[in-house]
Amino acid sequence: MAASAVAAPTRNEVLWLYRSLLRVARQFCDYNIREYTKRRTIDAFRHNQKLTDSSKVAAAFADGKAQLEVAKRQCIVYSLYAPKVKSVMDVKRSA
């Protein structure tokens, strides 16, 4: 665990994490959580773009992976208990 945390992720791995987070974000049925997860992902990656220290990049990557697992689980939980009526913000958009 400690050894893998030090090695900085490759460019492909980072892109994979970014795309995976956005994909899960889109699947949230709750309007606010969906928008937040998208926004937070984009802003966090933009913020961490400037990171050069490989241990910091690795830490940010590990954190992102942990967040992805949380998002995947919560996406399911939210879908299990989704209210029948959608948010007014979702209703108008589709109309």
Add this chain to the structure above:
Amino acid sequence: MKGIKVAGRPLYLDMQATSPVDPRVLDAMLPFYVSRYGNPHSRTHLYGWESEMAVEAARSQVAALIGASLKEIIFTSGATESNNISVKGVMHFYKEKRRHVITTQTEHKCVLDSCRHLQQEGFEVTYLPVGSDGIIDLERLRREIRPDTGLVSVMTVNNEIGVIQPMEEIGRICKEFSVPFHTDAAQALGKIPIDVEKWNVSLMSLSGHKVYGPKGVGALYMRRRPRIRVEPQMNGGGQERGIRSGTVPTPLVVGMGAACEVAMKEMEYDDKRITALQERLLNGIREKLEGVVVNGSVERRYAGNLNLSFAYVEGESLLMGLKEVAVSSGSACTSASLEPSYVLRALGVDEDMAHTSIRYGIGRFTTEEEIDRAVELTVKQVEKLREMSPLYEMVKEGIDIKQIHWAQH
């Protein structure tokens, strides 16, 4: 709901009443609702140990957010209980020598009610007035402190108007006179930086569900050096160092801890966004409407709370008209009554303006689109109501409505 037809669930702008649980918080809580159900006070098996470890981890997460040590955190059922323990507990403990409490007129109901209770027991209470900006006068506070003053209780961020009191200065005055200082920081936790050392607070009430945590849990910070002591309200198994007996609810406490940890990481990001959204909301409304007043100080306020009054409009009609926006006129506790808020009255807001207040609560999950929609709907509704209002017509004709003598009815 009966009689109300809406196209969808309203957009939520009532973050001061309660906030949604952050998915990261729920994710931390769920394991303790399924397999890890042990009583954290059980010392004889793994179930107890793992729960106790989780509770202690949560305690340090809460402590870290306010700059305290984990031994100074007591878990309670919420800020109301913490306020009750603080106000009544301190005064009961030191009742031989200390007979006087100082608080403000704009405190939350649970502090005011606890004070009222103390008055019935023969204690004296001073309710400090506030200026039109909602902030207390520090010189007045200094003057009101007596040799037998046992507690000064001033809330950090007001729940109705979002005004931030000068905590450091109040703390300094309390230290000067060695009076314990209690603050209700339920609305401040995770939103503005809190430092119990810098503010010199002896007791601080915290709530879980105002920081995207679960409802039914809160915490009380109790200073260890110099030690502040309270008389417990609940007697029993002696949990939480005897201050709050009763089994600690592991899932809720874990949730509150997780909420504090997320808040610590996200405070700067959230604050930047919420400030921008508040400006967008205020500018959007002000661009299209005249006679919009911000209640409370504009500079010294938490951005997530925007309390506005709309002149010549009846508040209840406006609230009813804003079906697609979940907002309130003030505190959720008093939202059932048609009386104008006592907080706005303490500010000296005119009766008519106090009747038309709307509190917009912006939070972590609020979007730009929601703000734009709220602006659009508010403007539409206010314009519609003003069109019907004879008062507004008179004002437009140049009649000063303050000069009108209304016949008694």
